[in-house]
Amino acid sequence: MTNTAPSTADARSAPGTAPGTGDVAARAEQISKVYGRGDARVVALDAVSAGIPRGRFTAIMGPSGSGKSTLMHCMAGLDSVDSGAVFVGDTDLTRLKDKQLTRLRRDKIGFVFQAFNLVPTLTALENITLPMDIAGRRPDAAWLDQVIDTVGLRPRLKHRPSELSGGQQQRVACARALASRPEIIFADEPTGNLDSRSGAEVLSFLRESVREMGQTIVMVTHDPSAAAYSDQVLFLSDGRIVDTMAEPTADRVLERMKGFDAPAADGAGSAVGGGAGEGADGGEGTAR
Numbered sequence: 001m002t003n004t005a006p007s008t009a010d011a012r013s014a015p016g017t018a019p020g021t022g023d024v025a026a027r028a029e030q031i032s033k034v035y036g037r038g039d040a041r042v043v044a045l046d047a048v049s050a051g052i053p054r055g056r057f058t059a060i061m062g063p064s065g066s067g068k069s070t071l072m073h074c075m076a077g078l079d080s081v082d083s084g085a086v087f088v089g090d091t092d093l094t095r096l097k098d099k100q101l102t103r104l105r106r107d108k109i110g111f112v113f114q115a116f117n118l119v120p121t122l123t124a125l126e127n128i129t130l131p132m133d134i135a136g137r138r139p140d141a142a143w144l145d146q147v148i149d150t151v152g153l154r155p156r157l158k159h160r161p162s163e164l165s166g167g168q169q170q171r172v173a174c175a176r177a178l179a180s181r182p183e184i185i186f187a188d189e190p191t192g193n194l195d196s197r198s199g200a201e202v203l204s205f206l207r208e209s210v211r212e213m214g215q216t217i218v219m220v221t222h223d224p225s226a227a228a229y230s231d232q233v234l235f236l237s238d239g240r241i242v243d244t245m246a247e248p249t250a251d252r253v254l255e256r257m258k259g260f261d262a263p264a265a266d267g268a269g270s271a272v273g274g275g276a277g278e279g280a281d282g283g284e285g286t287a288r
C-alpha cells in the first residue's frame, strides 16, 4: 500500500497557509527505511509521504514500533533513507554530502529530545546560545529576549542545569532550539521525562511558539493529551501513515489509537485526504 497523506497539496490547503511551495516547511516523498536482513529484516518506513505545514504544530502518533522515531530522524537528517526524498524547505537532504547535511541541521533545524541534553557546566543562557556560538553566529538580541520571556526563564538564566527542575531544563532545551529561528523544530517525546504539570508547561510553550512566533514544530509523542496541543496528528502504523486528524482532542486521539487493530474502513487515502483538508479552522487561537 502506498501512503498518501498528508501530501504537499493537502498541506497547502491547510488552514492559514497560502498556496505555493513556501507553506510546507518539510516533506517526505515516498521514503522507505529497512533495518536488518533476513529474519531480522524490519520495514520501519514503507513509502511514506508527508508534508509538514509551515507555522503549524504537527504531532506524530502510533503504536510502539510503528516508525515514529524513524520518520522523525529521517526527516531531520539524523538518519538516511533507503529510497525516496526528504526536503527541508527546497533542499533535498538525500542529495547532501555529510558536511552539507551537518550544516543544514545546524542552521535550519532545531531539536528537542526526551533527555534534555544540556551541557552541565554551562548556565541556562550559555546552553541556549551554544549552537549559535559553535556556528559563530550572533544571536538576534531582540529575538532571544522574546524566546527567554516566552519560556519564562529570565530569573533562571545564570543557573546551571543541576539547579533547575526537569521542566525548566526542558524549557532551556526548547529555548535553545528556538533561539536560532530554525525552519523547523523536531521534538522527540519532549515531555516523556516530565511530570504532567511540567509537561503541560512545555507543551503550552511549544504551542505558543507556533501561534505567536510562527514556528513550525513536529513532535513525536505517545501521549494523547500531548498530541491535543497540536494542529494536526499524523498516525503511523506498520511504517505507514494511516490517518490524520485536524484539531485533535485527547479523547479523539485516544479513540483513534484504540482503533489501530481495526483500521478505518474507508482506507488510508480517503481518511488522510479528509483529515488534512479538514483542518480548515486549524488550531489557530485554540488553546488545547
Ligand SMILES: Nc1ncnc2c1ncn2[C@@H]1O[C@H](COP(=O)(O)OP(=O)(O)OP(=O)(O)O)[C@@H](O)[C@H]1O
Pocket: 035, 036, 042, 043, 044, 062, 063, 064, 065, 066, 067, 068, 069, 070, 071
Ligand atoms: N537501529 C535499528 N535497527 C534495527 N531495527 C530498528 C532500528 N531502529 C528501529 N528499528 C525497528 O524499526 C521499527 C520502527 O522503529 P521506531 O523506533 O521508528 O518506532 P517508534 O514508533 O518510534 O517506536 P516507539 O514508540 O516504541 O519508540 C521497529 O520495529 C524497530 O524495532
